[in-house]
Amino acid sequence: MSAIESGQPIREPIMALKGIGKSFGPVKALEDVGFDVYPGCVHGLVGENGAGKSTLVKIITGLEQADEGEVILAGKSVAFRTPIEARSHGVAAVYQDPKLFPHLSVAENIAMGAYPAGWLGGLDRRRMIETARHHLARLGSDLDPRRTVAGLSVAEHQFVEIARALSADVRVLILDEPTSALTPTEAERLFAVMRALRDRGTAVIFITHRLEEIEALSDTITVLRDRRHVATLPRAEVDRAKLVQLMVGRPLETLFTRRDRPSFGAEVLRVEHLSLEGVFADVSFSVRAGEIVGMGGLVGAGRTEIAQTLFGITPPTSGDFYLKGEKVAPNSPRQMLGKGLAYLPEDRDRDGLIMPETITHNITLPILKTLSRWAVIDRAGERRVAAKASETYNVRTPSVEAIVSSLSGGNRQKVAFAKWLATEPVALILDEPTHGIDIGSKAQVHAMVSQLADRGLAVVLISSDLPELIAMSDRILVIAEGALVAEFAHDEATQEKVMLAAARQSGRRRG
Amino acid sequence: MSDQPVPAEAAPSRNLVQFVLRLREAGVVVFLVLLGLTFGLLNDRFLSVQNLTIVASSAAILAIAACAQGVVLITRNLDVSVGSMMGLVAYLTADWTANHPGISPAEVVAIAVVLGIGLGAINGLLVAYGKVPALIGTLGTMSLYRGLTYIYAHGQEVSSSRLPHWMLESADIRIAGCPIYVIIAIIIVMAVAWFLYAYPLGRRIYAVGSNGVAAWFFGLRAERVVMFAYVLCGFLCGIAGLLYAARVGTVNVVLASGWEMSSLAAAVIGGVSVSGGSGTVIGAALGAVVLAAIDNGLVLLRVPEFWRMFIQGAAIVAAVAVDALIAEAIRRSTAGRRR
Known part of the structure; x- marks a missing residue:
C-alpha cells in the first residue's frame, strides 16, 4: 500500500x-x-x-x-x-x-506470536530486540526493548501494544x-x-x-x-x-412508572466535599426522604467509586458524610448497613448475590443476627421473612428454596433488592439496577424503585441508561472524570444535555 | 515528535521491580555461598570435596524434580503429584525390569519416560482442559497414583537382588570425579532452561503464567501451553523416579513420598514465583542444592531430625513471603490505571 x-x-x-x-x-x-x-x-x-x-x-x-x-x-x-x-x-x-x-521484556511482548527464528529453531534475540526498537522508533518512543514490562506507565504499555500491531x-x-x-x-x-x-x-x-x-x-x-x-x-x-x-435518540422503549406527586421529607443523606485521592474529588450533594437522585455519566467516570466510598468499601480520603443529620465516617459495609444505608452493586451476580445458594439464604444473609436466638438461626422465621419479601418484590419462583442461579436476570435483581431491603435502610444506592435485564422486568424494577421512594427512602440511582435516568430521577447529577460537573432538575433535563455534560473533556486528568 | 520526559513518580518503583527480578537467582547463589561459609566455619568437614560431592549427589534428583515443578509453577499452576508420579514410575519400571532379565538400559529409560509422560498428560487434561483447579486436581492424582502403586505392589517391594547390575551400579559411576547423576541433572536442567528461554513455546509458558487475560486477548491457546507444561513435568518426574530407583536399589511403595513438598520448596526458594510468570528452572535447581546443603550441614552439626524439619519449613515460609512481596510490587506497578 x-x-x-x-x-x-x-x-x-x-x-x-x-x-x-x-x-x-x-x-x-x-x-x-x-x-x-x-x-x-x-x-x-x-x-x-x-x-x-x-x-x-x-x-x-x-x-x-x-x-x-x-x-x-x-x-x-x-x-x-x-x-x-x-x-x-x-x-x-x-x-x-x-x-x-508483565514479566516478559518489551521486545518479547512485541514479538510474541511471531518470533524471529534463529539457531536450531530457537529465538533470534538480537533480531527480536532490533525489530522491537525499530517499531518503537516509528512511534517516536525510545523505550529500551530489553526492559521488563512490569513498571512501565500506561502510556508506555500502549506504545508497546501499538508497536506489536505494527510488527x-x-x-x-x-x-x-x-x-x-x-x-x-x-x-x-x-x-x-x-x-x-x-x-x-x-x-x-x-x-x-x-x-x-x-x-x-x-x-x-x-x-x-x-x-x-x-x-x-x-x-x-x-x-x-x-x-x-x-x-x-432511541425510541422510548418502555413506559416508565413515574410517581405522580413526589413529596419530599427531611434531608436523609448529605455529602460534603467528598474525595478519594486519584479517583474522585470534591463531590457534594444531598438527598431527601422520598427523593430519587439520579447519577449520570460515562462508564469509569467515578460513579460506582463514589457509591462504594459512601458504603464504606473504600473509605474516603477527605470530606464529610451525614446520614439523618448524624456524621458518619464510612469504613465498612457492615457499619454502613447498621447506619441504614444499603447499596446494590452493579454486578449483582458477582458482588451482590451468592449464586449457588437459595433465595432464602440470600435474602436473610444481612439480617441473620436479628433472626437468631442464642446464636442459632430460626429457620422457620427465616423462610417466613424470605417468603414475604419475595411476595413484596414480586420474585417469580416456584419456591423460596430455589437456587438463585436458576432465576432470570430480572428475578435475580428482585432478590438482590429483597436482600438489602430486609435490613430496613433509610437510604438506598442503586448501581445500574436494570443493566442486563429484559424490558418487562425493567418496568417492574422502575415501579419498585418509585414505591420505595414513596415509602420515604432516599434513593441514589446510578444509571447509564439515559431515558431511564431522566424518567426516574427527581434530580440528576452528572459525574465526569471524578467530579460533579452538572446538576439538572427533573423538568430541565434532556438526554442531550446530560450526554454533553458527561462527555466533556476537562483537559486535566484526575489524580 | 519530541521525547517525552519520564513521569518522575513512576521511576523508583519501576527500577525496584527490574532490580528485584534480576536479583533473584543471584540472590540464591549469594545465599548458597553464605550458607556454605557458615556451615564451613561451624564444621570443617562441610567444605571438603568429599562432602560437597555428597551434597551435589543428594541434590541431583531433587533438582530434576524441582525443575519439573518449576515448569508448572511458571504457568501459574501447581503439581502436588510429583512425588507420587516418581513413586509409580519407579515401582512399575523396576518391577518390569526385574521380570525381564536382559532388558537393555535404553528400554528401561524408554519405559520410565513413557510412563511419566502418560501420568503428566492425565494431570494436564484435568487442569488445562477439565478446568479443575490445579491444587485439587493434582491432589487427587497424588492419591490416585500412590494408591495405584500400593494396589499394584500388593505389599511387595522390588528387591535390589532382582535388578540388573548395570542399573544398581549406575549411581556410582563418576566422570572426572563427578557423580554421573550430578552430570545428568545439570544436562537436563540446562536443556529445560534453554528450551524455556530460547524457544517460542518456552516463552509462551511464561506468557500464560504472567497474564492469563492478556494471553486470551492475544489469542494464545493457554490450554495447550498448560497441557504441555504438565506433560514436561511428568516426563522429568519419570526420569527422576528411575534415577531414584536405581540409586536406592530396593524399590518400595513409599518411594519419593513427600517430594511434592520438597520440589515445591526447592523451586520457591530458587525464586520461581507461585503466582506465575517468573523464575527459572536453574533457580529451582539451585533451590534444591540449598535444601540439600541445609540438610547435610545440619546432619554434620548433629542437629536432631525435628529441628531439620523446622528449619526447612522456615526456609519455605520465608521464600514464599519474599515471593508474595515481589508479586505485589509487580501487580501494583502494572495495575493499569494510575491511582
Whole structure:
C-alpha cells in the first residue's frame, strides 16, 4: 500500500462489515451492523455504554465469532478464529487497559506470536530486540526493548501494544478507548502516531467516549446505538449536536412508572466535599426522604467509586458524610448497613448475590443476627421473612428454596433488592439496577424503585441508561472524570444535555 | 515528535521491580555461598570435596524434580503429584525390569519416560482442559497414583537382588570425579532452561503464567501451553523416579513420598514465583542444592531430625513471603490505571 494523501479515502474499502450479528444466549449483543473502512482513514466509532462497540471489536479480531454476517478484508471474506490469525492478516486491536505480559521484556511482548527464528529453531534475540526498537522508533518512543514490562506507565504499555500491531504489518488498527487512562500530553502523542499511521495508508478504527477526540481525528464516523448500526457519515456532515442526537435518540422503549406527586421529607443523606485521592474529588450533594437522585455519566467516570466510598468499601480520603443529620465516617459495609444505608452493586451476580445458594439464604444473609436466638438461626422465621419479601418484590419462583442461579436476570435483581431491603435502610444506592435485564422486568424494577421512594427512602440511582435516568430521577447529577460537573432538575433535563455534560473533556486528568 | 520526559513518580518503583527480578537467582547463589561459609566455619568437614560431592549427589534428583515443578509453577499452576508420579514410575519400571532379565538400559529409560509422560498428560487434561483447579486436581492424582502403586505392589517391594547390575551400579559411576547423576541433572536442567528461554513455546509458558487475560486477548491457546507444561513435568518426574530407583536399589511403595513438598520448596526458594510468570528452572535447581546443603550441614552439626524439619519449613515460609512481596510490587506497578 503506497502512501496516499491524508484524509482522501481511496475507492476500495480495506475492510467491509456486512450484517454482523451476535447473541449471547437469549441476549442480542449485536444486530445487523455493517460499514466500510477505508485505508488511510481514521474511522471513529461511537455509541453509548453497551451499544455494542466492544463486541464488534472482539468479532473483528477473532476473540468472538459472529453468528450472522461477514467480515470482508481486502475483498475476501474472513472469519478469524483467534487474534493471532487476525494479526497475521494485518488486523490488530489495542485495548483500553493494555494487555501485556508483565514479566516478559518489551521486545518479547512485541514479538510474541511471531518470533524471529534463529539457531536450531530457537529465538533470534538480537533480531527480536532490533525489530522491537525499530517499531518503537516509528512511534517516536525510545523505550529500551530489553526492559521488563512490569513498571512501565500506561502510556508506555500502549506504545508497546501499538508497536506489536505494527510488527505484524497492520492494515487495520483498532484503538478501543486508548486515551481513557492517558494524560493530555500522552494522548497528544498518541494522536500524532495515529495521524502518521493514517498517512502511511493504515486504516484506523478509533473508539472513544470523548467526542472532541472524534471530531478532531476522524475522517468518517459510525454511530452504534442499542447494538445496531445507526449511521456512517463523513466527518464534514456531523457536528457535536448531531452526534449526540444520533447516539441517544432511541425510541422510548418502555413506559416508565413515574410517581405522580413526589413529596419530599427531611434531608436523609448529605455529602460534603467528598474525595478519594486519584479517583474522585470534591463531590457534594444531598438527598431527601422520598427523593430519587439520579447519577449520570460515562462508564469509569467515578460513579460506582463514589457509591462504594459512601458504603464504606473504600473509605474516603477527605470530606464529610451525614446520614439523618448524624456524621458518619464510612469504613465498612457492615457499619454502613447498621447506619441504614444499603447499596446494590452493579454486578449483582458477582458482588451482590451468592449464586449457588437459595433465595432464602440470600435474602436473610444481612439480617441473620436479628433472626437468631442464642446464636442459632430460626429457620422457620427465616423462610417466613424470605417468603414475604419475595411476595413484596414480586420474585417469580416456584419456591423460596430455589437456587438463585436458576432465576432470570430480572428475578435475580428482585432478590438482590429483597436482600438489602430486609435490613430496613433509610437510604438506598442503586448501581445500574436494570443493566442486563429484559424490558418487562425493567418496568417492574422502575415501579419498585418509585414505591420505595414513596415509602420515604432516599434513593441514589446510578444509571447509564439515559431515558431511564431522566424518567426516574427527581434530580440528576452528572459525574465526569471524578467530579460533579452538572446538576439538572427533573423538568430541565434532556438526554442531550446530560450526554454533553458527561462527555466533556476537562483537559486535566484526575489524580 | 519530541521525547517525552519520564513521569518522575513512576521511576523508583519501576527500577525496584527490574532490580528485584534480576536479583533473584543471584540472590540464591549469594545465599548458597553464605550458607556454605557458615556451615564451613561451624564444621570443617562441610567444605571438603568429599562432602560437597555428597551434597551435589543428594541434590541431583531433587533438582530434576524441582525443575519439573518449576515448569508448572511458571504457568501459574501447581503439581502436588510429583512425588507420587516418581513413586509409580519407579515401582512399575523396576518391577518390569526385574521380570525381564536382559532388558537393555535404553528400554528401561524408554519405559520410565513413557510412563511419566502418560501420568503428566492425565494431570494436564484435568487442569488445562477439565478446568479443575490445579491444587485439587493434582491432589487427587497424588492419591490416585500412590494408591495405584500400593494396589499394584500388593505389599511387595522390588528387591535390589532382582535388578540388573548395570542399573544398581549406575549411581556410582563418576566422570572426572563427578557423580554421573550430578552430570545428568545439570544436562537436563540446562536443556529445560534453554528450551524455556530460547524457544517460542518456552516463552509462551511464561506468557500464560504472567497474564492469563492478556494471553486470551492475544489469542494464545493457554490450554495447550498448560497441557504441555504438565506433560514436561511428568516426563522429568519419570526420569527422576528411575534415577531414584536405581540409586536406592530396593524399590518400595513409599518411594519419593513427600517430594511434592520438597520440589515445591526447592523451586520457591530458587525464586520461581507461585503466582506465575517468573523464575527459572536453574533457580529451582539451585533451590534444591540449598535444601540439600541445609540438610547435610545440619546432619554434620548433629542437629536432631525435628529441628531439620523446622528449619526447612522456615526456609519455605520465608521464600514464599519474599515471593508474595515481589508479586505485589509487580501487580501494583502494572495495575493499569494510575491511582
